[in-house]
C-alpha cells in the first residue's frame with residue numbers, strides 16, 4: 001500500500017514491496033499536488049492517477065507483444081490473437097480487464113468510477129501521453145514489413161488472412177473509441 005500525503009507533500013509506503021503501478025498512481029497525485037498546485041477535485045485527481053496506472057500496465061503488455069512479434073515473425077494466428085485482445089482491453093472504456101475501475105477517496109473506501117474521456121484528456125494535457133492505434137499499428141506494421149509478412153494490422157475494417165498474391169489484414173476487431181484512434 002502507498003499513498004500521497006498532500007499535507008506533508010510526501011509519499012507514504014507501507015513496505016518496500018509496493019508495485020510499480022501503485023508508484024505511478026501515487027506519482028500522479030504527487031505531480032498534481034506539486035506541479036499543478038493541488039486543488040483538483042478528488043474525482044479528477046483519482047481519474048488521472050488510475051488512467052496513468054493502467055497506462056503503465058498497457059505499456060508492459062504492449063512491449064511484451066511487440067517483442068514476441070519480433071521473435072515470432074509472420075505468425076498470423078498469434079498476431080491476430082494479441083492485436084484484437086489488446087484493443088478489446090484498451091480500445092474503449094469502460095473495460096475490465098483494461099482500464100478497470102477507479103475509486104474516489106480510495107483509502108476510505110469511496111465510490112467506484114470508470115476512467116473516462118476527461119481523464120484521458122487530463123493526462124494528455126499534463127503528460128503529453130495518449131494512446132493511438134494508428135501509431136502503434138505503424139510500429140507493428142514496420143516489423144511485419146521488415147519480416148516480409150503478407151499481412152498487416154489495422155485499426156478498422158475487415159480481418160482476413162493472406163491468400164495467394166493477396167494481402168491479409170487484421171483489424172482491431174471492433175470500433176475503437178475516437179480518442180484512441
Ligand SMILES: [Zn+2]
Pocket residue numbers: 025029046049106
Ligand atoms: Zn489515488
